[in-house]
Amino acid sequence: MKTHPMKLVTVVCEALARVPLLQLLKSHGVHGYTLFPVEGTGARGERPADIEEFANIQVEVIVPAAVADALVEKLHRDFLPQFAAIVYVTAVEVLRPEKF
Amino acid sequence: MKTHPMKLVTVVCEALARVPLLQLLKSHGVHGYTLFPVEGTGARGERPADIEEFANIQVEVIVPAAVADALVEKLHRDFLPQFAAIVYVTAVEVLRPEKF
Amino acid sequence: MKTHPMKLVTVVCEALARVPLLQLLKSHGVHGYTLFPVEGTGARGERPADIEEFANIQVEVIVPAAVADALVEKLHRDFLPQFAAIVYVTAVEVLRPEKF
Amino acid sequence: MDWWEGVLANLASPPIVFFALGVLSVLLRTDLRLPEPVYTALATYLLMAIGFKGGVALAESGWSQVWRPGLAAVLLGCCIPLWCYPVLRRLVRLSPVDAAAVAAHYGSVSAVTFVAAVNYLNELRVPYEPHASAFLAVMESPAIVVGVLLGRLTQPQAAAEGGLPWRQVLHEALLGRSVFLLLGALAAGAICGARGEEATRGFFVAPFQGVLTLFLFEMGMVAARRLGELRRVGLRLIAFGLVMPMVHGAVGVVAGHFAGLSPGGAFLMGVLAASASYIAAPAAMRLSLPQANPTLYLTAVLAVTFPFNVTLGLPLYYQLARWWLGGLP
Amino acid sequence: MDWWEGVLANLASPPIVFFALGVLSVLLRTDLRLPEPVYTALATYLLMAIGFKGGVALAESGWSQVWRPGLAAVLLGCCIPLWCYPVLRRLVRLSPVDAAAVAAHYGSVSAVTFVAAVNYLNELRVPYEPHASAFLAVMESPAIVVGVLLGRLTQPQAAAEGGLPWRQVLHEALLGRSVFLLLGALAAGAICGARGEEATRGFFVAPFQGVLTLFLFEMGMVAARRLGELRRVGLRLIAFGLVMPMVHGAVGVVAGHFAGLSPGGAFLMGVLAASASYIAAPAAMRLSLPQANPTLYLTAVLAVTFPFNVTLGLPLYYQLARWWLGGLP
Amino acid sequence: MDWWEGVLANLASPPIVFFALGVLSVLLRTDLRLPEPVYTALATYLLMAIGFKGGVALAESGWSQVWRPGLAAVLLGCCIPLWCYPVLRRLVRLSPVDAAAVAAHYGSVSAVTFVAAVNYLNELRVPYEPHASAFLAVMESPAIVVGVLLGRLTQPQAAAEGGLPWRQVLHEALLGRSVFLLLGALAAGAICGARGEEATRGFFVAPFQGVLTLFLFEMGMVAARRLGELRRVGLRLIAFGLVMPMVHGAVGVVAGHFAGLSPGGAFLMGVLAASASYIAAPAAMRLSLPQANPTLYLTAVLAVTFPFNVTLGLPLYYQLARWWLGGLP
Numbered sequence A, B, C: 001m002k003t004h005p006m007k008l009v010t011v012v013c014e015a016l017a018r019v020p021l022l023q024l025l026k027s028h029g030v031h032g033y034t035l036f037p038v039e040g041t042g043a044r045g046e047r048p049a050d051i052e053e054f055a056n057i058q059v060e061v062i063v064p065a066a067v068a069d070a071l072v073e074k075l076h077r078d079f080l081p082q083f084a085a086i087v088y089v090t091a092v093e094v095l096r097p098e099k100f
Numbered sequence D, E, F: 001m002d003w004w005e006g007v008l009a010n011l012a013s014p015p016i017v018f019f020a021l022g023v024l025s026v027l028l029r030t031d032l033r034l035p036e037p038v039y040t041a042l043a044t045y046l047l048m049a050i051g052f053k054g055g056v057a058l059a060e061s062g063w064s065q066v067w068r069p070g071l072a073a074v075l076l077g078c079c080i081p082l083w084c085y086p087v088l089r090r091l092v093r094l095s096p097v098d099a100a101a102v103a104a105h106y107g108s109v110s111a112v113t114f115v116a117a118v119n120y121l122n123e124l125r126v127p128y129e130p131h132a133s134a135f136l137a138v139m140e141s142p143a144i145v146v147g148v149l150l151g152r153l154t155q156p157q158a159a160a161e162g163g164l165p166w167r168q169v170l171h172e173a174l175l176g177r178s179v180f181l182l183l184g185a186l187a188a189g190a191i192c193g194a195r196g197e198e199a200t201r202g203f204f205v206a207p208f209q210g211v212l213t214l215f216l217f218e219m220g221m222v223a224a225r226r227l228g229e230l231r232r233v234g235l236r237l238i239a240f241g242l243v244m245p246m247v248h249g250a251v252g253v254v255a256g257h258f259a260g261l262s263p264g265g266a267f268l269m270g271v272l273a274a275s276a277s278y279i280a281a282p283a284a285m286r287l288s289l290p291q292a293n294p295t296l297y298l299t300a301v302l303a304v305t306f307p308f309n310v311t312l313g314l315p316l317y318y319q320l321a322r323w324w325l326g327g328l329p
């Protein structure tokens, strides 16, 4: 089965950043995303999942490499300075590349 | 520490496809899986996590490369045409390869 | 945008191992982690998410390659013999490498 | 009480006001959200409570009074998809498999609409057969089976090309979570009897209307989140989702009357006929007729028919029962 | 009843005892945890219940009695941040943007503290204006708007450098989830009236104090999880979080009295002024003044002011009202 | 009432009927599922309610009446693992560490079984010591400590090879979530007294039996999901899980009687002895004796002993108390 290389961009951030993050993704032409409710600890303290607003979310989007570059650039400039978040990119292989 | 290359096959799909998906995995001799309740948006609309049946799940299985190929083939043929889903494959390194 | 290679170490284990696992991570100088409540099936039976104590968690940490090696070694020696768990490592690219 | 008074009384009842509030909260993008486990817990509670109370009543009234209206409910469930299908094919211009799937939804029933109707009668102090939830229980599955049959007959390759084998279709239709829970709670009520009801009154009876209010608040959000899809389903299907419930409501009231029910009971039968399933049927269709487009049926049922029924529909069907059968305040 | 008796009565009431138990469970690392959906469900219930009951009362008492204390509440909300800001700048030595954010929190209100205060009055059988939750509803937003204004005026580049545009700031302040839910439930109560209250009494009234008890148990854990951050915020901010509520409590009691409230109502106004927001304000600040450090405001509000208010604060503000206004047991 | 009548009365009570329904829903693969947060919320509620009511009673009855049966409970908890261990080694043929782990479970207690027993007495209007939940609270930990001791003594290298240090074992045993919650709620009840109980009656008392019913419905599903593991544990362990509770039930009734309890209280002591822990003990064993196989103890406790106790066990232990001690209806 032929698979096609794509980039999986992952953002872990405070749940309050949900709306701005999804808007940012949309404005970059991302066609879909998957969102996980998570708990976490990082440089900016613990985020126990006891109150939704103060917990974390993880958002994953699969995009072509070129889009990934632009998206990461944008996240670095406009998202990371404001919110408790980390961003990373993984190489994946997808079926049906036309979807992404 | 010696680690061993394996494939992580990820399926994000509507929660209603849970039983058929797990059956398909089982019939391919997959020894284990991990399942996440998720929210998502894609070509087939938003899937907010408000009613369990209409939300998404993400299922991850770690398998040897050969099994991954067969599994992806099967998913492509029998699963993707019927359900709102995406499938992708990531290269990972595991401990204790005999488990997978 | 320049990204930097790191390792994502993933542990899927029984929820009861939460405290020992987080202690182990902390003692290895891990600066942050992300934790998902998950369901799963593996060699040691099904872990449906019906009672929190008997469900699974997935913990992900991003660390430099050297730390990943030491961590995996430690997990192999002290964690895997005692708990129902799997461990795997993925190559990722991060922004702001000084955080990890 | 005329229709307009009935509408106002219904619109000013806590469950409906909070339903509207839920809709509004989505329209205003307030970020309110009730997590999925809360939805599941509330839905489970409502089905358990209504089934249990129905079962206690069933054990007291005995089978002799139940089989005729029960049979009427099953027949209604089987027949509604049969006439919805041609309407959906010709007037709404859906593909065969989409028409079959939508038809199944309108033949099946919505437990929450039924609960709101029972509540409406209680508010007006109108008597009705207390075992009426048994009709709800038996009316959920037949239309699903008929719908799958329609879909597979009209598109024979569909059955081959995916979709569950028949054994599993029946399992899905007869043992879906809501059908099982309702039938199970009915049986539990019949077993435990009045004494069991007495013991659990503080949980299943006293807070019931309040829980329904909270649940309809959540349903308002659920429905409103699908409003955006309205433009994808077309005006014809929207019209179907408004007109057919009225037709079915009328048919149901008449059927209930001829099956021997009191005016209150006939009203409930009308509500069941008018209501459309949004849990059991979508789940079954997704697995049994996967080629059908879920946006069509989910949107029609959740964003059109359900809101219509709980706000304007209930008083309308009540008036029908009042005009035709009399004896209602 | 003197102050000490009042403290003991409050400390021995189920909500406060369970609050302490929640704190203890975190300190002893017992691994107790109530999942987030439970928190959301309980918080929604409390806001719905209190808003609904207030709305029913509002419809009965009429607007004429409400506008004066309502206006007082809004004015208090606007002014508190104005005097907190210089205190936070000079005495607590926060940066301008941090001072603005913290000031917004202390001008806004905590619904749970208010609910605990109402409970306290009910326990003592003290009468109060039953529509008082309307003041809670209108007092949540103004301080948030003023706080953002302060932050952006004092650091003009902040507005440019991120943070929402003003339209969204207002949306966040006026349609945050708790403001919307409270206002909505007030409207619902006003629409449904006494009859609607009667119907939902078994859910919104009978179990209310017990639900509050369970919720405060969870709040004890939530607060205690932030205790570890206390050393990050500095003694000065901790002192602020203890002293300012007392000042505001006194101001609020007086304001309530001059706005025409009964002694019970004036006490509630004092509690509102003294309380600090831990949901609406943090959410709004995070999005509107993202440069402000959330550890500062969250810790001060959750780990200092909230526990102080529900344990020692309530009896204190009650004594103030009793000494100054009389007529209280 | 003879044994068979007692069985029927128990089997027809709402909690047990819904327990059976939960089991059935898993056997029929209905896809019903109550999410984990609902489980946690219900379990927390039940422990809080029972502990709180017990604490109120404790404050009234005073320590003098409590210490003898309390001591009996602790002693029973310590001794049961001592005789279970050789039985599990020789007759069931488990390895030393597995035998120790299973023994700990049967010495510890199940709060839900206890609650069902209290409910059973209430249904029959049999009086019992209202502070009996104190015995539940003190009987949870001792067996866990003894079990870990047994496991580590018989396999000295086990302690070295992993497993927590003793300080943490004790923390786990004495401050596990259910022990802490029960003891805390007992203390809360003792502090708040009758007045606090009055205030929270609408939450902790009125809906209690209904909540128990919903919880046992979920427990039915939880237990049934482990039925598949039965073939992994062997017939001998299954027999152990059926026979030992009867032995312990008899011992507990006698011990309760000699410790000065009323027949109703002695029955409850019998139930405690007969019950086996499925939360506190598994969690503690997993961390303290990680070499033990969790499938063995979880399956025996959840899929064998728990269902047996709540269905047939309760009426059986009741009959024992009735025959031996008299004075029961």
Ligand SMILES: Nc1ncnc2c1ncn2[C@@H]1O[C@H](COP(=O)(O)O)[C@@H](O)[C@H]1O
Pocket: A012, A013, A014, A039, A040, A041, A042, A043, A044, A045, A046, A047, A056, A083, A084, A085, A086, C030, C031, C032, C033, C034, C035, C060, C061, C062, C063, C099, C100
């Ligand atoms: N090294 C890491 N590995 C995995 N997740 C992390 C790591 N650092 C931070 N995170 C996640 O990112 C969130 C925000 O991080 P921070 O801004 O460092 O507090 C944390 O709450 C964690 O969920």
Ligand SMILES: Nc1ncnc2c1ncn2[C@@H]1O[C@H](COP(=O)(O)O)[C@@H](O)[C@H]1O
Pocket: A030, A031, A032, A033, A034, A035, A060, A061, A062, A063, A099, A100, B012, B013, B014, B039, B040, B041, B042, B043, B044, B045, B046, B047, B056, B083, B084, B085, B086
């Ligand atoms: N580009 C994407 N990146 C991440 N997840 C996606 C993407 N596209 C779709 N998904 C997920 O896959 C589900 C099904 O996708 P679809 O069939 O396109 O609606 C969506 O609900 C998302 O959870």
Ligand SMILES: Nc1ncnc2c1ncn2[C@@H]1O[C@H](COP(=O)(O)O)[C@@H](O)[C@H]1O
Pocket: B030, B031, B032, B033, B034, B035, B060, B061, B062, B063, B099, B100, C012, C013, C014, C039, C040, C041, C042, C043, C044, C045, C046, C047, C056, C083, C084, C085, C086
């Ligand atoms: N092959 C696999 N792929 C994905 N997850 C797995 C796999 N095997 C095990 N797991 C996860 O790891 C947990 C512990 O595995 P085990 O110790 O094999 O029971 C399981 O409950 C699953 O969540």
Ligand code: NA
Pocket: D080, D105, D106, D107, D108, D109, D110, D248, D272, D273, D274, D275, D276, D277
């Ligand atoms: Na119908």
Ligand code: NA
Pocket: E080, E105, E106, E107, E108, E109, E110, E248, E272, E273, E274, E275, E276, E277
């Ligand atoms: Na305030």
Ligand code: NA
Pocket: F080, F105, F106, F107, F108, F109, F110, F248, F272, F273, F274, F275, F276, F277
């Ligand atoms: Na025991």
